[in-house]
Amino acid sequence: MKSEETRTHLNREQVLAAATALVKQHGPQALTMRKLAAELGTAVTSIYWHVGNRESLLDALVERTVADLGEIHPTGHTPEQRVVSVARSLRRQLREHPHLVAMVHERGLTERMFLPAQQVLVHEVHAAGLRGARAADAVRAVQVHVVGHVLVERNRERAPVQRPGEEELWSGRTAEQDPALARALARPVDPEALFTTSVRALVSGLLGRGNGPGT
Amino acid sequence: MKSEETRTHLNREQVLAAATALVKQHGPQALTMRKLAAELGTAVTSIYWHVGNRESLLDALVERTVADLGEIHPTGHTPEQRVVSVARSLRRQLREHPHLVAMVHERGLTERMFLPAQQVLVHEVHAAGLRGARAADAVRAVQVHVVGHVLVERNRERAPVQRPGEEELWSGRTAEQDPALARALARPVDPEALFTTSVRALVSGLLGRGNGPGT
DNA sequence: ACCTGAACACCGTTCAAGT
DNA sequence: ACCTGAACACCGTTCAAGT
Numbered sequence: 001m002k003s004e005e006t007r008t009h010l011n012r013e014q015v016l017a018a019a020t021a022l023v024k025q026h027g028p029q030a031l032t033m034r035k036l037a038a039e040l041g042t043a044v045t046s047i048y049w050h051v052g053n054r055e056s057l058l059d060a061l062v063e064r065t066v067a068d069l070g071e072i073h074p075t076g077h078t079p080e081q082r083v084v085s086v087a088r089s090l091r092r093q094l095r096e097h098p099h100l101v102a103m104v105h106e107r108g109l110t111e112r113m114f115l116p117a118q119q120v121l122v123h124e125v126h127a128a129g130l131r132g133a134r135a136a137d138a139v140r141a142v143q144v145h146v147v148g149h150v151l152v153e154r155n156r157e158r159a160p161v162q163r164p165g166e167e168e169l170w171s172g173r174t175a176e177q178d179p180a181l182a183r184a185l186a187r188p189v190d191p192e193a194l195f196t197t198s199v200r201a202l203v204s205g206l207l208g209r210g211n212g213p214g215t
Numbered sequence: 216m217k218s219e220e221t222r223t224h225l226n227r228e229q230v231l232a233a234a235t236a237l238v239k240q241h242g243p244q245a246l247t248m249r250k251l252a253a254e255l256g257t258a259v260t261s262i263y264w265h266v267g268n269r270e271s272l273l274d275a276l277v278e279r280t281v282a283d284l285g286e287i288h289p290t291g292h293t294p295e296q297r298v299v300s301v302a303r304s305l306r307r308q309l310r311e312h313p314h315l316v317a318m319v320h321e322r323g324l325t326e327r328m329f330l331p332a333q334q335v336l337v338h339e340v341h342a343a344g345l346r347g348a349r350a351a352d353a354v355r356a357v358q359v360h361v362v363g364h365v366l367v368e369r370n371r372e373r374a375p376v377q378r379p380g381e382e383e384l385w386s387g388r389t390a391e392q393d394p395a396l397a398r399a400l401a402r403p404v405d406p407e408a409l410f411t412t413s414v415r416a417l418v419s420g421l422l423g424r425g426n427g428p429g430t
Numbered sequence: 431a432c433c434t435g436a437a438c439a440c441c442g443t444t445c446a447a448g449t
Numbered sequence: 450a451c452c453t454g455a456a457c458a459c460c461g462t463t464c465a466a467g468t
Contacts, residue, residue, distance in 0.1 A: 009432065033461060043434050045463085050432090054461065105320070110370040122396065132395030140404060141413035148363020155325040180347030181337065189355060198356035201420025202413065208420070224451065248442060258453050260444085265451090269442065 010042055012050045016064065019057055028058065028103045058107050065100040069093050069116045079128035080207050086124060087146050087199045090117040094150045101154050110151075114143045128207045138206045145202055153191045225257055227265045231279065234272055243273065243318045273322050280315045284308050284331045294343035295422050301339060302361050302414045305332040309365045316369050328365075329358045343422045353421045360417055368406045 018039045022031045033054055037044040051057040072089045074082035094101055094113060104110055121139045130138050176182075233254045237246045248269055252259040266272040287304045289297035309316055309328060319328055336354045345353050391397075 032459085034459085044461085045435080046433055048462075105370060108370050108374040110367050111374060122400070126393060126396070131393055133399040135393065135396045136399035137409065137412050139400070140409055141416065144364055144367050144409065145360060145413060145417075148365075148367045149359055150363075151366045152325050152359050152363045155320060155323050159323040159326065178341060178346055178350065181341070181350045184348040184351035185337070185354070194352065194355055194359065197352050198360060198417065198421075201356065202360075202417045203420070205416025205418070205420035205423070206413075208423075247440085249440085259442085260454080261452055263443075 010040065010046055010050060014040065015047055015050050015057070016060055019061055020064070023061060023099045023103065027099055028106055031058070055107070058103055059109075062100065062103050062107060062109055062112055065097055065103070066112050066115060069097070072117050072120050074120060074124055079124055080203055082124045083121065083128070083142060083203045083207065084196075084199055086117050086120050087142055087203070088196070090143075090146050091150055091195060094147070095153070098154060101150060105151065110147060113147050113150075117143065117146070125207075130207070141202065141206060142199075145199065149195055149198070153195075156189070156191070225255065225261055225265060229255065230262055230265050230272070231275055234276055235279070238276060238314045238318065242314055243321055246273070270322070273318055274324075277315065277318050277322060277324055277327055280312055280318075281327045281330060284312070287332050287335050289335060289339055294339055295418055297339045298336065298343070298357065298418045298422065299411075299414055301332050301335050302357055302418070303411070305358075305361050306365055306410060309362070310368070313369060316365060320366065325362060325366075328362050332358065332361070340422075345422070356417065356421060357414075360414065364410055364413070368410075371404070371406075 015036070019031055019036055022036060022039065031054075033047055034044050037047055040047070047057075051060065070093065072086055072093070074089075075085045076082045093116060101113070104113055118139065121142055122135070125135045125138045128138075230251070234246055234251055237251060237254065246269075248262055249259050252262055255262070262272075266275065285308065287301055287308070289304075290300045291297045308331060316328070319325055333354065336357055337350070340350045340353045343353075
């Protein structure tokens, strides 16, 4: 729609696009104002006119990425299955945008990552029979669990392989009684499986019986 | 024990102590090699001789702080109560060292925060009757849940109060059906209560019946 | 309204030179 | 063995000056 020849002036849109590209390639710490200017072929100071400063540039990128995340559609027959499916979808979406997670953490905006699944979760939790504050707690518990899990996962991934001393721990009493446990803990973690296990347990605990309103 | 007059030479110990003090006061991002040198009254380059570089300095601080965390003693009568108590102790310990959390995340060493509670959790989960890979999964699920929760909490705390647009979400269908839910979600989160709720649900789901070995 | 270069106040790190 | 200053290659941001 917009002829390429008319780009006489730099544009907020162009700045955001170039910034997005930089972040996509090398993560948010590679997004420096000077590299960005070089990429755009302008003076560093021009960028400041369009986006204020680095902080608000990152904010804009976060907002944009969150808006692009796409909807979440629950699957499954029971409410429990459907909430679990929402959790897994949210995790998958966040993992598909690893730079979002990094940016959000650098900027302290974790809340933003809660949004995509929120309405759906409210609906499903309501369908499961939870009401009022109890329902709100359940929604938040699932959200924090998913986002927290993704943060830990991402962190583990960029850590060097080193986990020295872990094995020594399993030479203790308990491990001798249960060598299978010792071996299982020595093996590397399968994050996908661990997530499924924990989220199933959490949701079952949140929605299951024995959790009726405190009478 | 060590006379103060004999400090002719700078010391790795002194560097670590000064670095710890700096981090304690203003967080890890305030720990710059130059400020550290100024604090110690030496040239910046001397520090490099003792600790290599900033990265390994942070690693050393992390290691030291983790070692100082102190033991965790479960309380309660049922295995479920005891695992929950371990989770809450671990969370409290991590929250008492907010800079550890920040440093660990900056350095990608989240694993380190798993250690303090690990043996205790293994023991309690074993006492609850879980064995082998199933027990290992339970231990890890609790660890990730706690650490993830603390990461999200810390993030929320350093974020500005802004959560714009949240309220609009609750004007939807579901909220109209359940005004108490809408109000609950509009209220600020009580992290302590939310943690307790979620960890109880998780542990109950992990240890509860209906989770017997897949027959 | 938008762009520019110069300048300020910072960084981490290396290295040759000192004792 | 330990310390030093100078230097390199970076940062984000401000500001006066241009068109």
